Amino acid sequence: MSFDHRKYSPFVTVDKPDRKWPSRRIEQAPLWAAVDLRDGNQALIKPMSVAQKKRFFKLLVEVGFKEIEVGFPSGSQIDFDFCRALIEEDLVPDDVHIQVLTQSRHELIERTFEAVRGAKNAIVHIYNATSPTFRDQVFNVDKEGCKAIAVQAATWVRDMAARQPETHWSFEYSPETFSATETDFAVEVIDAVNEVWRPDQGQRVIINLPATVEVSTPNVFADQVEIVHENIRYREHVLISVHTHNDRGCGVAAAELSMMAGADRVEGTLLGNGERTGNMDLVTCGMNLYTHGVDPGIDFSRMKEIVQVVEEITDIPTHPRHPYAGDLVFTAFSGSHQDAIRKCLGLYKPGDIWRVAYLPIDPADLGRRYEEVVRINSQSGKGGVTHVLERDYGISLPRWLQQEMAKLVQSDAEEDGGEIDSRRVHQRFNSDYLEVPNGWTLRSYDLHRGEEGVQAQISIGDERSPVTVLSGRGEGAVGALVEALNRRQGWQLQVEAFDEYSLGDNTEANAMACVRVQVGGHTQSAVALAADTTAAALQAILSAAGRMAEAQARKSA
Numbered sequence: 353m354s355f356d357h358r359k360y361s362p363f364v365t366v367d368k369p370d371r372k373w374p375s376r377r378i379e380q381a382p383l384w385a386a387v388d389l390r391d392g393n394q395a396l397i398k399p400m401s402v403a404q405k406k407r408f409f410k411l412l413v414e415v416g417f418k419e420i421e422v423g424f425p426s427g428s429q430i431d432f433d434f435c436r437a438l439i440e441e442d443l444v445p446d447d448v449h450i451q452v453l454t455q456s457r458h459e460l461i462e463r464t465f466e467a468v469r470g471a472k473n474a475i476v477h478i479y480n481a482t483s484p485t486f487r488d489q490v491f492n493v494d495k496e497g498c499k500a501i502a503v504q505a506a507t508w509v510r511d512m513a514a515r516q517p518e519t520h521w522s523f524e525y526s527p528e529t530f531s532a533t534e535t536d537f538a539v540e541v542i543d544a545v546n547e548v549w550r551p552d553q554g555q556r557v558i559i560n561l562p563a564t565v566e567v568s569t570p571n572v573f574a575d576q577v578e579i580v581h582e583n584i585r586y587r588e589h590v591l592i593s594v595h596t597h598n599d600r601g602c603g604v605a606a607a608e609l610s611m612m613a614g615a616d617r618v619e620g621t622l623l624g625n626g627e628r629t630g631n632m633d634l635v636t637c638g639m640n641l642y643t644h645g646v647d648p649g650i651d652f653s654r655m656k657e658i659v660q661v662v663e664e665i666t667d668i669p670t671h672p673r674h675p676y677a678g679d680l681v682f683t684a685f686s687g688s689h690q691d692a693i694r695k696c697l698g699l700y701k702p703g704d705i706w707r708v709a710y711l712p713i714d715p716a717d718l719g720r721r722y723e724e725v726v727r728i729n730s731q732s733g734k735g736g737v738t739h740v741l742e743r744d745y746g747i748s749l750p751r752w753l754q755q756e757m758a759k760l761v762q763s764d765a766e767e768d769g770g771e772i773d774s775r776r777v778h779q780r781f782n783s784d785y786l787e788v789p790n791g792w793t794l795r796s797y798d799l800h801r802g803e804e805g806v807q808a809q810i811s812i813g814d815e816r817s818p819v820t821v822l823s824g825r826g827e828g829a830v831g832a833l834v835e836a837l838n839r840r841q842g843w844q845l846q847v848e849a850f851d852e853y854s855l856g857d858n859t860e861a862n863a864m865a866c867v868r869v870q871v872g873g874h875t876q877s878a879v880a881l882a883a884d885t886t887a888a889a890l891q892a893i894l895s896a897a898g899r900m901a902e903a904q905a906r907k908s909a
């Protein structure tokens with residue numbers, strides 16, 4: 353059998369019973385570093401051109417990133433040229449640090465310094481992998497040899513930086529594969545690097561802890577980060593950064609738990625493009641903070657533009673269910689969700705704390721429209737149908753009619769197998785309830801109230817049929833009309849449900865009436881709009897009666 357779990361074993365085991373991070377909360381945003389132009393770029397089928405990098409860089413700056421890894425300039429001419437363009441064309445704002453990655457090799461570090469010559473602020477980022485797999489199989493070094501690579505590179509970086517004093521330098525070291533490295537050994541290597549860089553003497557130092565490959569549950573990674581946080585020398589002078597990947601689907605969770613465990617800085621990419629399953633997604637991580645009332649410091653209200661630029665440059669579509677950014681993440685199709693959303697949105701007022709069922713965030717904050725929140729298919733119920741009629745047409749229906757209409761719309765949706773848009777819901781409403789059957793239009797009415805109730809004379813008809821006058825008596829106008837109809841048609845019509853509303857001033861009609869009548873066990877509903885409530889009520893009864901008469905005629909034909 354080839355599918356055999358015994359082939360695998362846990363990569364790292366960490367035992368830290370005194371862990372403190374589980375009871376901490378994230379109360380402020382970390383320092384973000386966007387690595388789209390390097391880690392994201394190195395994972396693309398077609399790496400970015402200089403022009404594309406410029407466009408992406410501009411977006412990152414505009415939305416608020418202050419540390420941006422712009423490339424691996426010793427690795428490709430495009431990345432080198434892009435660094436030169438940023439500097440020579442003065443494209444980097446004074447408060448933004450550009451970051452460049454290099455292997456810990458002399459000639460590559462040299463070329464990297466050449467690439468950023470003249471920058472105002474630059475972060476030189478060196479790495480070497482420290483895990484047993486790499487020591488044993490890739491570099492063929494023991495622990496001392498591994499540490500020596502890092503120390504040697506740190507020394508080259510320190511010395512080369514000293515020769516370019518016009519730049520304000522930050523140094524970053526990543527024990528690549530940190531998540532699969534014995535944590536005490538990672539601490540040893542970090543200490544050795546810091547002994548060269550001496551953050552305690554004023555050098556800005558970032559120690560970046562990568563889950564180069566995510567190999568454990570995020571709590572294990574948080575334990576590893578907390579061990580580094582508690583044990584490295586010069587901790588108070590060092591920025592601890594995390595750089596998580598998403599191999600097990602927990603890249604964001606690992607970054608979040610790391611912040612609780614002491615990380616000050618988080619590296620990631622917009623929408624999570626990156627090696628294999630991607631880098632930690634800055635959009636999700638930042639927006640998670642926002643929904644807890646913490647300012648992420650990044651302007652995610654430009655989400656549409658972020659998605660558009662990232663998609664265009666990476667040529668990778670955004671999943672419709674991508675947290676916060678996907679096309680469908682603010683849409684509810686299912687009935688009970690729609691009902692709860694409609695009720696909560698109805699109560700929400702600007703300035704309130706957001707408490708809307710099923711919507712962890714106000715779609716409007718991300719430039720999304722309420723129109724997309726409720727969409728109708730066969731999973732929808734009365735709440736959804738009611739919501740779209742109210743939202744798009746200003747029509748509010750009584751509960752009994754909501755239930756009736758929802759059944760009609762659901763059967764349409766089941767027949768079609770797809771979505772029913774709000775125009776079609778409205779058409780259904782018009783054709784099944786509002787349209788007046790031929791010959792049943794109310795032309796005029798004359799009501800006299802006397803001791804025996806109301807005496808009504810009601811003229812009906814339209815251009816296609818002669819005018820008929822119906823006379824009846826009842827307790828009110830509706831009762832009088834019912835009596836007249838029963839006499840004319842030989843029915844025992846009963847009004848089962850009746851609701852009428854005055855409409856807002858900006859509508860053509862001032863009143864709406866909804867009725868359901870019953871004749872011989874058959875029911876028929878109708879809605880009418882008219883200039884006044886009496887006319888609306890009479891027309892609604894006439895429309896229901898007309899439909900009933902048409903149905904009877906069809907049956908006997």
Ligand SMILES: CC(=O)SCCNC(=O)CCNC(=O)[C@H](O)C(C)(C)COP(=O)(O)OP(=O)(O)OC[C@H]1O[C@@H](n2cnc3c(N)ncnc32)[C@H](O)[C@@H]1OP(=O)(O)O
Nearest residue numbers: 394424426427428455456457479480481490491501528564
């Ligand atoms: C986890 C990450 O994302 S790390 C970033 C990875 N990104 C990239 O690699 C993109 C840019 N890279 C490149 O363009 C190329 O790798 C280059 C131009 C930098 C180097 O290319 P090459 O000189 O052909 O070397 P190559 O990349 O194959 O690296 C292999 C050699 O470098 C050594 N090496 C690899 N990583 C490191 C490191 N971090 N520090 C020191 N040496 C390293 C290897 O041991 C190997 O040495 P060997 O030839 O003696 O066996």
Ligand SMILES: CC(C)C(=O)C(=O)O
Nearest residue numbers: 479526528529562564
């Ligand atoms: C070089 C480092 C930071 C990296 O990208 C990784 O380990 O994933």
Ligand SMILES: [Mg+2]
Nearest residue numbers: 391562564595
């Ligand atoms: Mg990476």
